[in-house]
Amino acid sequence: MQQYTVTLPAFPRGFHIITKYILNAIPSMPSIGLVNIFIQHTSAGLSINEAADPTVLTDFENSFNQFIPENQTFYTHLDEGSDDMPAHIKSSIVGSSISIPISNHKFNLGTWQGIYLCEFRNYGGPRSLVITVF
Amino acid sequence: MQQYTVTLPAFPRGFHIITKYILNAIPSMPSIGLVNIFIQHTSAGLSINEAADPTVLTDFENSFNQFIPENQTFYTHLDEGSDDMPAHIKSSIVGSSISIPISNHKFNLGTWQGIYLCEFRNYGGPRSLVITVF
Amino acid sequence: MQQYTVTLPAFPRGFHIITKYILNAIPSMPSIGLVNIFIQHTSAGLSINEAADPTVLTDFENSFNQFIPENQTFYTHLDEGSDDMPAHIKSSIVGSSISIPISNHKFNLGTWQGIYLCEFRNYGGPRSLVITVF
Numbered sequence: 001m002q003q004y005t006v007t008l009p010a011f012p013r014g015f016h017i018i019t020k021y022i023l024n025a026i027p028s029m030p031s032i033g034l035v036n037i038f039i040q041h042t043s044a045g046l047s048i049n050e051a052a053d054p055t056v057l058t059d060f061e062n063s064f065n066q067f068i069p070e071n072q073t074f075y076t077h078l079d080e081g082s083d084d085m086p087a088h089i090k091s092s093i094v095g096s097s098i099s100i101p102i103s104n105h106k107f108n109l110g111t112w113q114g115i116y117l118c119e120f121r122n123y124g125g126p127r128s129l130v131i132t133v134f
Numbered sequence: 135m136q137q138y139t140v141t142l143p144a145f146p147r148g149f150h151i152i153t154k155y156i157l158n159a160i161p162s163m164p165s166i167g168l169v170n171i172f173i174q175h176t177s178a179g180l181s182i183n184e185a186a187d188p189t190v191l192t193d194f195e196n197s198f199n200q201f202i203p204e205n206q207t208f209y210t211h212l213d214e215g216s217d218d219m220p221a222h223i224k225s226s227i228v229g230s231s232i233s234i235p236i237s238n239h240k241f242n243l244g245t246w247q248g249i250y251l252c253e254f255r256n257y258g259g260p261r262s263l264v265i266t267v268f
Numbered sequence: 269m270q271q272y273t274v275t276l277p278a279f280p281r282g283f284h285i286i287t288k289y290i291l292n293a294i295p296s297m298p299s300i301g302l303v304n305i306f307i308q309h310t311s312a313g314l315s316i317n318e319a320a321d322p323t324v325l326t327d328f329e330n331s332f333n334q335f336i337p338e339n340q341t342f343y344t345h346l347d348e349g350s351d352d353m354p355a356h357i358k359s360s361i362v363g364s365s366i367s368i369p370i371s372n373h374k375f376n377l378g379t380w381q382g383i384y385l386c387e388f389r390n391y392g393g394p395r396s397l398v399i400t401v402f
Contacts, residue, residue, distance in 0.1 A: 001300055001301065001302075001402065002300075003300045003369060003371060032135055032136075032137045032266070033135065033266075034135075034170055034266045034268075036302055036367050036369065038367065038368065038369050038376075039378075040376070040377065040378030040379075040381065041378050041380075041381075042316070042317045042318040042378070042380050042381055047226040047229075047230075048176070048226075048230045049176045049222055049225065049226050050176040050222055053211055053213075055210040055211040056211045056219070056222055058210060059208065059209050059210055059211050059219050059222075059223070060222070060223060060226070062206075062208040062209075063202065063206065063208075063219075063223050064223075066206070066208075067201050067202065067335050068331065068335065072330075072331065072334070074327065074330040074331075074334075075327050075330075076323040076326060076327055077321055077323040077324045077327050079321075085324070085327050085331075088317055088318055088324055088327075088328070089327070089328060089331050089332075091317065092315040092316075092317050092328070092362055092384070092386075093227055093361055093362070094226055094227070094229075095229060095315075095362075095363060095366075096315075096316045096366070096381070097366070097367050097368075098229075098230070098231070099170050099172065099231050099233065099367065100172065100231075101137060101170065101172050101264040101266045103137060103264070108172075108174070108264050109174065110173075110174030110175050110176070110262065111174075112175075112176050113174065113175075113176055113230070116226070118226075128378065130369040130371070130376050132300070132301075132302045132369045134135065134268065134302075134402070166269055166270075166271045166400070167269065167400075168269075168304055168400045168402075181360040181363075181364075182310070182360075182364045183310045183356055183359065183360050184310040184356055187345055187347075189344040189345040190345045190353070190356055192344060193342065193343050193344055193345050193353050193356075193357070194356070194357060194360070196340075196342040196343075197336065197340065197342075197353075197357050198357075200340070200342075201335050201336065227361055228360055228361070228363075229363060232363075232364070232365070233304050233306065233365050233367065234306065234365075235271060235304065235306050235398040235400045237271060237398070242306075242308070242398050243308065244307075244308030244309050244310070244396065245308075246309075246310050247308065247309075247310055247364070250360070252360075268269065268402070
């Protein structure tokens with residue numbers, strides 16, 4: 001079992017493909033295994049989705065903004081700005097970690113799959129990840 | 135650690151209980167462990183939910199269609215049909231993998247729990263899973 | 269690999285921080301590892317989110333009730349009350365298990381992160397968890 005940390009550069013609000021940052025952080029992989037990638041934040045999340053067409057990323061952002069809107073009248077956690085409380089909710093919807101099987105010393109992803117950083121704050125800053133490889 | 139692959143038959147759009155396909159793919163389980171089941175697709179997902187009453191499956195489908203609708207005016211990823219972009223979003227909401235504890239050589243699921251394939255495309259075709267057992 | 273079970277006391281409907289119940293159930297942790305926490309129920313879930321400001325918990329409850337409402341005309345699974353079918357859907361949205369890296373014999377959570385029980389039933393009763401530590 002090996003563990004690595006990655007600090008992502010600050011990304012703007014939205015969905016971003018970060019597969020290369022993860023791969024660069026792992027010097028070697030076992031022939032069979034599993035990797036868990038965990039984000040140490042409560043207003044951003046990780047997901048796995050389509051990594052080919054960038055229009056998918058924009059549609060994700062607009063869809064999440066529609067079904068978890070800002071400025072709901074019932075929000076009471078307001079101190080950090082109108083993007084903050086929706087960011088917490090969105091991060092629990094996508095989740096704080098992903099797991100990927102390792103086969104033949106590589107991530108065994110499907111053809112179209114890549115790793116997404118889901119940045120839900122307007123200015124979230126650098127984000128810290130913990131990668132655990134079995 | 136053992137790893138297995140499963141190709142599910144094509145299921146129609148909707149939520150389907152696939153527990154038996156997973157169990158059939160695993161020849162033996164350790165006394166204590168964990169299994170991770172990963173789907174190699176970006177328009178279908180895996181979940182764990184109620185496996186007793188089939189009306190639950192229909193209500194799931196209708197609810198997901200309501201809060202992530204097709205034909206949103208803001209969608210730009212349209213080439214693969216009106217069911218495609220919502221399918222990507224729904225798959226990130228339920229997630230691309232599930233983990234289940236193994237106890238006494240069996241899945242330690244609750245009484246009502248089963249494994250769901252969440253097929254979000256109208257014609258998704260066969261779906262590939264990677265099962266990793268610790 | 270170690271496995272533990274926890275029975276949480278009955279919590280009212282809503283989001284609750286249960287980090288201490290999990291920590292109390294684990295007598296010792298490895299220097300590097302991963303913990304998986306699994307809930308054996310289909311109308312409650314687990315998540316990781318902000319553990320500092322209790323207003324976040326209320327906003328979570330109100331938001332989930334808004335985007336997965338009770339009494340939808342299309343619901344057919346009605347026998348267990350109007351809170352039941354939305355509870356199933358919400359539990360698949362947040363998920364039935366979480367994974368947390370272990371570093372230096374402790375959960376390697378971010379500064380603001382805590383473990384949430386997401387209780388989606390009005391009277392869900394005690395909830396059973398299975399904790400697997402690698």
